[in-house]
Amino acid sequence: xxxxxxxxxxxxxAPLALVLLLFVIVxxxxxxxxxxxxxxxxxGSVPDFTFRNYIDILSNPTNWRLYLSTxxxxxxxxxxxxxxxxxxxxxxxxxxxxLLIAIGLFLVCTVPFWTSNIIRMISWRPxxxxxxLINTALxxxxxxxxxxxxxxxxxxxxxxAYVHLFTLxxxxxxxxxxxxxxxxxxxxxxxxxxxxxxxxxxxxxxxSKTGLALGAVFVITLVMGxxxxxxVMSGGLSGSVTSGIFNDLQxxxxxxxxxxxxxxxxxxxxxxxxxxRLVDVRKELAR
Amino acid sequence: xxxxxxxxxxxxxxxxxxxxxxxxxxxxxxxxxxxxTGFPTVWAQNxxxxxxxxxxxxxxxxxxxxxxxxxxxxxxxEMSVTDHPGLTNRMVNDPESIDVADSEIWQTKIYVxxxxxxxxxxxxxxxxxxxxxxxTEGVFAGQEVSRQxxxxxxxxxxxxxxxxxxxxGPTRWATFMPGVYNADTLGIRPDLVGKDITSWADLFDxxxxxxxxxxNIPTIGIMDAIMAMEASGLATYGDKGxxxxxxxxxxxxxxxxxxxxxHWRALWNTFDESVNLMASGEVxxxxxxxxxxxxxxxxxxxxxYQPLKEGYRGWGNGLALMSHLDGLxxxxxxxxxxxxxxxxxxxxxxxxxxxxxxxxxxKDFLSENEAGFFYDGKPATDVITSPTGDKINNAGDVRDGxxxxxxxxxxxxxxxxxxxxxFLFAKWNEFTAA
Numbered sequence: 001x002x003x004x005x006x007x008x009x010x011x012x013x014a015p016l017a018l019v020l021l022l023f024v025i026v027x028x029x030x031x032x033x034x035x036x037x038x039x040x041x042x043x044g045s046v047p048d049f050t051f052r053n054y055i056d057i058l059s060n061p062t063n064w065r066l067y068l069s070t071x072x073x074x075x076x077x078x079x080x081x082x083x084x085x086x087x088x089x090x091x092x093x094x095x096x097x098x099l100l101i102a103i104g105l106f107l108v109c110t111v112p113f114w115t116s117n118i119i120r121m122i123s124w125r126p127x128x129x130x131x132x133l134i135n136t137a138l139x140x141x142x143x144x145x146x147x148x149x150x151x152x153x154x155x156x157x158x159x160x161a162y163v164h165l166f167t168l169x170x171x172x173x174x175x176x177x178x179x180x181x182x183x184x185x186x187x188x189x190x191x192x193x194x195x196x197x198x199x200x201x202x203x204x205x206x207x208s209k210t211g212l213a214l215g216a217v218f219v220i221t222l223v224m225g226x227x228x229x230x231x232v233m234s235g236g237l238s239g240s241v242t243s244g245i246f247n248d249l250q251x252x253x254x255x256x257x258x259x260x261x262x263x264x265x266x267x268x269x270x271x272x273x274x275x276x277r278l279v280d281v282r283k284e285l286a287r
Numbered sequence: 288x289x290x291x292x293x294x295x296x297x298x299x300x301x302x303x304x305x306x307x308x309x310x311x312x313x314x315x316x317x318x319x320x321x322x323x324t325g326f327p328t329v330w331a332q333n334x335x336x337x338x339x340x341x342x343x344x345x346x347x348x349x350x351x352x353x354x355x356x357x358x359x360x361x362x363x364x365e366m367s368v369t370d371h372p373g374l375t376n377r378m379v380n381d382p383e384s385i386d387v388a389d390s391e392i393w394q395t396k397i398y399v400x401x402x403x404x405x406x407x408x409x410x411x412x413x414x415x416x417x418x419x420x421x422x423t424e425g426v427f428a429g430q431e432v433s434r435q436x437x438x439x440x441x442x443x444x445x446x447x448x449x450x451x452x453x454x455x456g457p458t459r460w461a462t463f464m465p466g467v468y469n470a471d472t473l474g475i476r477p478d479l480v481g482k483d484i485t486s487w488a489d490l491f492d493x494x495x496x497x498x499x500x501x502x503n504i505p506t507i508g509i510m511d512a513i514m515a516m517e518a519s520g521l522a523t524y525g526d527k528g529x530x531x532x533x534x535x536x537x538x539x540x541x542x543x544x545x546x547x548x549x550h551w552r553a554l555w556n557t558f559d560e561s562v563n564l565m566a567s568g569e570v571x572x573x574x575x576x577x578x579x580x581x582x583x584x585x586x587x588x589x590x591x592y593q594p595l596k597e598g599y600r601g602w603g604n605g606l607a608l609m610s611h612l613d614g615l616x617x618x619x620x621x622x623x624x625x626x627x628x629x630x631x632x633x634x635x636x637x638x639x640x641x642x643x644x645x646x647x648x649x650k651d652f653l654s655e656n657e658a659g660f661f662y663d664g665k666p667a668t669d670v671i672t673s674p675t676g677d678k679i680n681n682a683g684d685v686r687d688g689x690x691x692x693x694x695x696x697x698x699x700x701x702x703x704x705x706x707x708x709x710f711l712f713a714k715w716n717e718f719t720a721a
Contacts, residue, residue: 002301041718047328062713062716062720065720066720069720075631077667078715125563128346130567130568131567131568131569131571149497149549152569153553170481191659200321208660234553235551235552235553235554236503236553236555236556236719237546237551237553237554237719238719238720239364239710239716239719239720243719244716244720247712247715247719248712249372249376249714250371250376250712251372251708251709251712252370252376252379252397253709
């Protein structure tokens with residue numbers, strides 16, 4: 001009887017396990033295997049066992065610079081989207097009276113995603129360019145005498161594009177956890193003498209920790225894995241780790257690209273694990 | 288009976304199209320078109336079911352060509368556009384998805400050793416003898432072509448249909464069928480530049496800080512940089528197309544120094560990006576490709592493809608046949624290759640400033656005005672239009688760089704895949720990450 005029920009539970013888990021195995025574990029295993037191959041120019045990847053790719057990457061200062069640059073963008077974007085995401089969700093959950101309007105506004109936030117990602121990013125160019133919308137407006141009003149160069153093809157434009165694309169990924173999980181907060185807790189806090197800021201700091205923020213953590217993981221993964229936004233918005237002048245991987249793929253150097261990918265994966269997983277240590281997501285979700 | 292009807296259609300189609308051509312002097316073109324009828328030459332009932340995939344880069348893989356080929360040939364030709372690394376990646380990893388690969392000369396050094404293409408049988412190319420000797424013999428206008436870099440002659444021939452190395456000297460088996468080619472230089476905005484541009488060294492001129500760009504394709508961008516370095520007197524090179532590690536180090540160091548001085552506004556990967564940069568005025572001097580200059584001009588903005596005293600950077604493309612082609616599909620592919628140099632394609636591509644490997648037939652498809660302007664360096668007798676019909680030059684203008692002969696006599700170096708390519712890619716990464 002006992003073995004019967006455990007067999008049944010194995011069968012129930014089997015489909016998802018199979019999907020995860022085929023589409024997650026196997027590809028990652030392939031990448032790890034390729035990362036120890038040797039690369040010979042004009043021949044391709046030669047099955048071998050060598051750590052040369054890893055040593056090449058870790059000992060090359062350019063790679064360290066790319067990692068630092070990517071981490072820099074990640075931290076800045078995380079901070080901005082975190083603040084924006086929190087306040088927008090707060091407004092949607094606590095200040096909008098009708099649930100209908102709240103859901104309506106929430107959907108309005110998702111409308112930009114109905115257009116292609118690439119178009120939304122490229123449309124920043126005519127806005128930020130030397131003869132773009134912002135510069136023309138500033139010149140006309142007389143705030144500046146010359147167009148601002150640093151609006152486009154700079155770190156600024158990269159961050160703007162990232163925030164524009166990824167804030168929603170913060171809003172959704174935070175909205176989710178905030179919506180679960182029992183409104184009577186807020187009333188109780190006010191009754192106990194808390195100011196509005198006190199309520200937010202002591203009640204709302206701790207209870208939306210899960211949402212913040214999940215949103216942070218989304219944003220971190222997206223920014224660290226991105227190469228397109230940073231290349232296009234910086235005009236090719238900045239690189240990221242993933243653009244480094246892309247460059248290797250261009251010349252068919254799969255082993256080194258794979259090694260780079262493995263290192264990147266380890267770093268991102270470590271960050272995610274650290275976040276999940278701080279916030280016990282499972283316990284919160286089971287509430 | 289059905290054969291007769293099929294026979295009649297292509298001929299009719301051709302003459303009608305000729306009459307509809309806007310600025311072309313109908314008379315001269317109609318006289319020439321009589322020579323090129325009779326496509327397709329392979330009569331098979333089922334050739335119309337064949338679909339050929341032509342994959343290549345943005346500047347030569349144009350949908351209009353596919354449309355015209357499909358019309359003229361009876362079977363379907365489709366175009367697939369990719370970027371430089373995309374092409375070699377696909378050829379090696381997904382060869383069945385491509386039938387005809389439109390590749391650059393230097394890319395042959397990547398894929399031929401990997402055996403993914405079959406050699407083109409020169410005996411099956413009817414106009415092979417009329418191919419420009421630039422490709423087939425390594426000479427042009429009586430003098431030997433610059434051997435700096437990869438001149439087309441050096442990779443032109445293989446020792447067998449499936450040979451994986453290059454043969455020194457002509458054989459029956461060509462690596463690919465020569466297609467379009469040109470000699471590149473810098474593009475400028477004469478209205479914004481403020482001074483006369485005569486030398487590659489102007490690319491590094493501090494007067495253009497924050498207003499210049501260079502192409503982000505390592506093997507080609509580095510050549511522009513090398514031309515500029517040598518012109519500025521900052522370094523000398525043994526073979527500009529095949530620099531040593533030291534030479535690469537010096538060049539990249541200069542590029543990084545310029546980057547730190549905010550000299551580069553942006554780096555571009557596809558020619559549409561370069562068009563935007565130039566047209567919006569963000570950049571006034573940059574590496575450029577001829578169709579980009581045409582595209583900027585077509586918007587009514589003045590842009591000049593500036594001839595410089597140190598010479599040009601030559602490049603060329605060819606159509607390679609993938610190894611998996613055989614039987615009827617292979618016949619169709621040879622049909623397409625022969626059609627490609629039979630004239631229409633040459634006339635079409637001339638309007639974006641490119642030359643075709645068989646210039647004679649191309650001239651049949653250009654009006655006297657256009658042939659004179661694009662090939663002979665004569666002043667235009669009338670308005671010159673782009674392939675899409677926008678005005679790009681006025682009557683009286685002479686083509687930037689002059690005639691076909693003048694241009695190719697001055698090719699200083701050819702696009703190349705250098706021996707130190709791997710080192711170059713790593714160094715170029717450093718430049719973009721700086």
